[in-house]
Amino acid sequence: MTKESGKESQQAGNREITPQSEDFSRWYLDAIRKADLMDYAPVRGCIVFKPDGYELWELIQRQLDDRFKATGHRNAYFPLFIPESFFEKEKEHVEGFNPELPWVTEAGGEKLEERLAIRPTSETMIGHMYAKWIQSYRDLPVLINQWANVVRWEKRTMPFLRTSEFLWQEGHTAHEDEADARRETMQMLEIYKEFAENVLAIPVIAGQKTESEKFAGAVDTYSIEAMMRDGRAVQAGTSHYLGTNFATAFDIKYLDRENTQQFAHTTSWGVSTRLIGALIMVHGDDKGLVLPPKVAPMQAVLIPIGPPAKRESVLAKAAEVLADLKAAGVRVRMDDRSDLSPGWKFNEYEMRGIPVRIELGPRDLENGQAVLASRVSGEKRVVALDNLVAEVEKMLADVHKELYDRALQFMNDNLRSVDSLEELKANDDKLRGFVLAGWCGSRECESKVKEETGATSRNIPFEPGETKSTCLVCGEGAKHTVAFARAY
Amino acid sequence: MTKESGKESQQAGNREITPQSEDFSRWYLDAIRKADLMDYAPVRGCIVFKPDGYELWELIQRQLDDRFKATGHRNAYFPLFIPESFFEKEKEHVEGFNPELPWVTEAGGEKLEERLAIRPTSETMIGHMYAKWIQSYRDLPVLINQWANVVRWEKRTMPFLRTSEFLWQEGHTAHEDEADARRETMQMLEIYKEFAENVLAIPVIAGQKTESEKFAGAVDTYSIEAMMRDGRAVQAGTSHYLGTNFATAFDIKYLDRENTQQFAHTTSWGVSTRLIGALIMVHGDDKGLVLPPKVAPMQAVLIPIGPPAKRESVLAKAAEVLADLKAAGVRVRMDDRSDLSPGWKFNEYEMRGIPVRIELGPRDLENGQAVLASRVSGEKRVVALDNLVAEVEKMLADVHKELYDRALQFMNDNLRSVDSLEELKANDDKLRGFVLAGWCGSRECESKVKEETGATSRNIPFEPGETKSTCLVCGEGAKHTVAFARAY
Known part of the structure; x- marks a missing residue:
């Protein structure tokens, strides 16, 4: 640090x-x-x-x-x-x-x-x-x-x-x-x-x-x-x-x-x-960032814990573990500051979105184990120290998958299909999510959606899931099925 | 290519x-x-x-x-x-x-x-x-x-x-x-x-x-x-x-x-x-670039040679060799264009400064060997195909060393020491190389060197080799020994 x-x-x-x-x-x-x-x-x-x-x-x-x-x-x-x-x-x-x-x-x-x-x-x-x-x-x-x-x-x-x-x-x-x-x-x-x-x-x-x-x-x-x-x-x-x-x-x-x-x-x-x-x-979530492991500058943080009396032996093992992880290509840092509590550190690295936390204390040392905590699910895993590198890599892969699955679920949950501008405006004054709708291809109808809802056409999806037959604005035949959304 | x-x-x-x-x-x-x-x-x-x-x-x-x-x-x-x-x-x-x-x-x-x-x-x-x-x-x-x-x-x-x-x-x-x-x-x-x-x-x-x-x-x-x-x-x-x-x-x-x-x-x-x-x-030399191996985008070029009848078997082996070199981290490309002569290619890659050329022909194949040529010395080495990766890496290291030694020799050959501005100007109207001279520390004397020779003070070397006692311009006591040179 x-x-x-x-x-x-x-x-x-x-x-x-x-x-x-x-x-x-x-x-x-x-x-x-x-x-x-x-x-x-x-x-x-x-x-x-x-x-x-x-x-x-x-x-x-x-x-x-x-x-x-x-x-x-x-x-x-x-x-x-x-x-x-x-x-x-x-x-x-x-x-x-x-x-x-x-x-x-x-x-x-x-x-x-x-x-x-x-x-x-x-x-x-x-x-x-x-x-x-x-x-x-x-x-x-x-x-x-x-x-x-x-x-x-x-x-x-x-x-x-x-x-x-x-x-x-x-x-x-x-x-x-x-x-x-x-x-x-x-x-x-x-x-x-x-x-x-x-x-x-x-x-x-x-x-x-x-x-x-x-x-x-x-x-x-x-x-x-x-x-x-x-x-x-x-x-x-x-x-x-x-x-x-x-x-x-x-x-x-x-x-x-x-x-x-x-x-x-x-x-x-x-x-x-x-x-x-x-x-x-x-x-991200209400605790702060959640970084996808493959681009996280710090993929894992190692936090030694336990009473001062045992500090030296924990730190010695922690240094070994750190070296092993780095040698395996894991982007890991240790936070061994003694003036900050483990609880404070847990919050800190959650806020910064570090995918995996590794806890190592005196009892872990005795049992030849460490505790891994996932930033995305909060899941804790007690793992053997002998197998730590593989376990950290596994949790990083799991975090990636969980993030992707969660985001996909969220996108699907917030994707809906409408037949008319009225239906689009009906249940949402600030349009939320993606909306699939038919579009006749005219600039006028596209502009009208934007004026009345703030949503713009994002694109004409290659795989819309369903094909709409009428334009949501004019009701004429649809040339395309378009994904509309408010955008940054 | x-x-x-x-x-x-x-x-x-x-x-x-x-x-x-x-x-x-x-x-x-x-x-x-x-x-x-x-x-x-x-x-x-x-x-x-x-x-x-x-x-x-x-x-x-x-x-x-x-x-x-x-x-x-x-x-x-x-x-x-x-x-x-x-x-x-x-x-x-x-x-x-x-x-x-x-x-x-x-x-x-x-x-x-x-x-x-x-x-x-x-x-x-x-x-x-x-x-x-x-x-x-x-x-x-x-x-x-x-x-x-x-x-x-x-x-x-x-x-x-x-x-x-x-x-x-x-x-x-x-x-x-x-x-x-x-x-x-x-x-x-x-x-x-x-x-x-x-x-x-x-x-x-x-x-x-x-x-x-x-x-x-x-x-x-x-x-x-x-x-x-x-x-x-x-x-x-x-x-x-x-x-x-x-x-x-x-x-x-x-x-x-x-x-x-x-x-x-x-x-x-x-x-x-x-x-x-x-x-x-x-x-660089009169043939063109000479690239130092550690930054050369192409460290070695592989050129298959020999008559059309033998082309297929040479190319098959060349592809193997190419894959081995790449796997070992050598930045190598093959030039197997059939409409250009080996001689033309040799000139081409010399001009581009590629450190090592690898020639592979039908006779080499029979003898289980290849020929390596160094861009800097022109030296050719007949090496065993079984040991090719190590031999290429060795020649790359040799090219680096030869380049450094040659440049150091050139710098030393073109480094001289003078006691006065007159001596500096005497045998060189366009000042060439580095000149060590004493300097009193005044801007006036420094400027005069520039006006009269086009040379500027490059720096006050940490290790000048010798210490000059009088200023080359005013003849007063020297505060520093300075390296002067015309510069880009």
Whole structure:
């Protein structure tokens, strides 16, 4: 334990966390403050990612990066600044992002001839470079990802979920034809879904965005949508088939196998630090955070207990156990501070969401055992010290599964199907959960749902479970079955 | 091999690399272009880090990060934007950085009330946050590092070595007293030195910067300086003891063990993507790059050879060998393209600086052997296939050692000692290499060396080898023995 975290814990321990049922937003802000994940920065809408918050991102990053590399992608880095003229080249793109751009107008003591935007996303810059790099079908596909900071000057912000500057990855690929680009688009969406479920223990609904909700400049946008514990949705990842829109705007052309000039088909896909907000809102409870084991910076905490007289022998064994666990790759720390009670520590690490607590006392030592406690179920297991590493690993796997199952159950419990706008509004003034409904495909009907309920179309699920036949607003034939929800 | 790199190689193969002796700068630009490490971006002084260039950075990053974590540091992330008023708080700091800052003056469609600088370094922002986080001696030390992009609007730029936007890490720590802060400052310098030598195979001269060359706002700055193959220096890493300068400016105060308010003592330290430029200029030769094995994205290339009739059996064995090497953690790729000759491939991978080439042909198969070729010495070793993994690992270790020894020899050969400015200028109109000389400590004498030779004081070496007694300019008694050099 560093002195830093010790002190912050002591401060934190004196304050309460608002119950989720009372005020979910306040619960969220309390929980992340007490777990010391972030602080507000002195720049509008920006946060500081403190070490425990940033390490969550590092663990997300590494596990996603492995998946990108395993599917043939490589990382690169493109400039932060984008000349104003680049945005003008793709009409929908500039309309979508212009209102959110910060502009550099002076540098090195001089006014710039052309304003430079801070990147909100890099399709334009990367499109410009790909036009230089791609000449022939032999240069394709280009499969590149970038880890970077981006900025969108947002009006309403919320730590992790929506901040002016945030960290993300953006994949940008170029392909010979539509089929190959669409294959890539779906592959990356599938990777996001698998990652959300298997790493973050977050079940998601995968589907296609409607015209009005798609990415500015895309032909088709696909998303995974997760349900927070207040029933609101978070878009947890998106993958776009950009057609030849950016290729046309930036002249990404290649000589095909028949020696004819063709525009490349491009894709882009991204997830961001908002995943940190999502995993907290999906798994947390009234005690505070509950971290999914595969991204928890501390997966287990070892707490030696017992009277001072026995302290030395307990600590000696605890040090051994700690070394064994670390050697096995478990991210574990010991809290052997003698000025704090075990009870205080139990509360502290529950609040911080540490998946597994290991208790070791004099009696345990005599019996060759330790006690494991699960953060999610509260279950305690008495386990043999000889088998401790395997038992801790097993409980970590169980915690992951319990988190996923609980979140899936919650999502299913809060997913309903309606036939009309009236039915939608009837039993819920603040719409809660996902609502499946038929939709005729018109912007008017989609807007009306938003105006009257605050819910937006999240996506058109690939597997809606049931198919609705009439539009919930106009009653005409439904083209799609859509998942609506209020969203962060 | 991806199609992308295949095509670029074919293009590259047709162009020449200027010899180092003819024009070292052109050699450098040719070498990095042919190895496909970067491209120029459409923003002044910015580059795109292409995959082979970025992966060098990823490998540097991971190995440095391990060292930071092993010494108790954790990563965090602070905002890109720094309010103008923050710079005003530390007088020397603002004077040092103001000329290089880009300013955001508009965002979200409105003119900002206060201009925001793009960070050139983060002492001010982090100082502001530390003032909030640090209250008591129990909160100290704070040991935080940040991996980030920074921007300095430079007049003259050079890929990797000096670009408007670059990537770096910046450590920022706060301590109870001077002794602890100075211990940290030296520890981090020592880590940089060990990393340069043991990972990048670059020998360096560690020492203290003179007053005029130190970091804007520091009490003392220390650096490691490396020698490029044209005899010029590159500052490869710096570590600063900031005293209480930033603590005073930002009010980083704590209650000490005697219950008295004290200012914290802070440090900062950083290395950047200029290390990529340095390792190329230290190790490269007229054939192109020579990559130090521990950061080479491709450590070994496997090239199957022989007539088409035998191709199938060679490829089958090559696939086995490839799998074995990968399983052992060697970063290896196979180039089995049938439309390119082995000779062409040999040249190609020499140009790209791949440390070890593995040749495998039908006769090798019969004899249960393979041929290894070292990029640095050209040495060829016939080795038993049964022992291939160990032999490749051995040659990688040998290449590292040869690179280091060669660079050290070169540095020593180009290190001389002079007693006067006249002697310095006598046999060299373009000063080449490091020059040790006595210095009285006055700014005037230091400036005169620069004016008349273009050389700047690099640092005051901890281990100069010899101690000079008189100042090379004024002839008065020397306070220090300084290493001068022309620098990038």
